[in-house]
Amino acid sequence: MTFPERYSSLPEYAFPRLRSLLDAHTPGGEVTHMTIGEPQHPFPEWVPQVIAQHTEEFGKYPPNEGSPELLAAITDWLKRRYGVQLDPTKQVMALNGTREGLFNTLIALCPEQTARGEKPVVLIPNPFYQVYAVAAVTVGAEPVFLPATAETSFLPDYSQVSPDILNRTEIAYICSPSNPQGAVADRDYWANLIALAEKYDFQIFADECYSEIYRDTPPVGALEIASEGGADPERVVSFHSLSKRSNLPGLRSGFVAGGPQSIQRVRQLRAYAGAPLPLPLQRVAEKAWADEAHVAENRALYQEKYAMADEIFAGIDGYKGPDAGFFLWLPVDDDETAAMKLWIKTGVRVLPGAYLSRDVNNQNPGKGYIRVAMVAPKQEMQRGLIQLRDCLFK
Structure with missing residues (x-):
């Protein structure tokens, strides 16, 4: 064998x-x-009650992309949190945990070769959440690891990547707030990275799962800065989770948001290979995104x-x-x-x-x-x- x-x-x-x-x-x-x-x-005390109220929905196949109510709750949260208005029917999709999304979205969006016919590159912070690398390997891309050290304020310095690598780059992962260092990308960092992505025509996969745990000031978001700067709507794909925000790691609930073309491709792949969140758990997620207390x-x-x-x-x-x-x-x-x-x-x-x-x-x-x-x-x-x-x- x-x-x-x-x-x-x-x-x-x-x-x-x-x-x-x-x-x-x-x-x-x-x-x-x-x-x-x-x-x-x-976790929120009302979680068991919500599940109990919707137990009959365990008898239904859940929608792959997320229920209309959950998608509306997610886009409402994005509007409140970042001032970004997205179409719930076209620009967001529920995930069975963001690790699934960080993996499968790369499969859906990373091309087999660059426009010049070369092997694509996926840029990855180093250290990093390990699913980034296995996703790059899965699609046959070349992972390029960028040091995120004290000298770079614990975030990768994408401006130091050589033009020949940037010309082959299709996806750049970035985690902010970062795991493991707890560093936060500020407005200038996001704006510079988005400008670089616009110049070299690659997508940014923004892993923002720790965005709601911070000392003083809420971290700015990638979609927020992309929208303010008038970037291509497909430029940024953002990932969020209830695991850290709501202390619900066992719920396995997150979402991916981005441009309509990107999300359509992710939804298409997930229709074949996804594992949707059971509807009673989607009801919990719906309430969690709507509640800030x-x-x-x-x-x-x-x-x-x-x-x-x-x-x-x-x-x-x-x-x-x-x-x-x-x-x-x-x-x-x-x-x-x-x-x-x-x-x-x-x-x-x-x-x-x-x-x-x-x-x-x-x-x-x-x-x-x-x-x-x-x-x-x-x-x-x-x-x-x-x-x-x-x-x-x-």
Whole structure:
């Protein structure tokens, strides 16, 4: 039997790799999980009631693109949040989690070759959410990894990409607020990236799943800046999720928004290969996008956690609290050694940064960092952060 080789060069995924590193060793104390970005704050109390009110709809096939009510709730939210008016029948589609969308949208929109007949390029921040790379490999594109380091304010500098690469670029992924560093693209950053995409005629895939978790100022959005600048409506494709915003990672509900031609192609592919969200869960998503009270409460809890982390790590060389999102990106001498030491000495479990990055020219921009998820209840998180500080930084 012959198997495909397209995925043979993929490294082991981050969490199995972490288990291989740590699980043969006994934890040095009560286990504190700070690896996975799985929100632990309470989800809205009305979720079970909404599901119960619509249980009969489990007996119906759900619409692939999302119910009209859900799509209207999504476009209403985009209008309130970013001042952008999109057509719910043509410019948005519900997703069974944004990971699905980030993968399948590339399949739907990345051409087999450039207009010049060359192999297409997909630009990817480094470190990054790993689905970007596997999507690029799936469509036969060349992934080009751009370092997102302290020197670039933890966002990739697309202006430094050579013209020959930009001429082959079809898609550029960008995550803002970024995972894992918590950096936020400002208006100038988005405007410059969109101008570059207009000049070289590529699309921007804006992963904005952490947009509602921030310190002070709501992050601007890619669709917002594209609309203000009069960019091609197809230029930006934006992805959002209820996992972080509403503490509903198990709902598997998000959406993709963009130009009508792009969304039509994504809908066409999904009609054949999609896994639509069950209708009772779409009803939950509909209410979640319409309600901001629970989002504000959730954000306030994270803002308390930012302040707690800032106090615990005050004076630690190289510490920078995130501008948004819920990860700490902490510099260490060696990320695997630090994760191992922390586990054996304290039972606190964190992720080596190199597991979220790729080696490029023998450099891995995640090496020398650990990612720490601030998702646990406050007291548990405080205990874990103090143990981490005392173990690795004192």
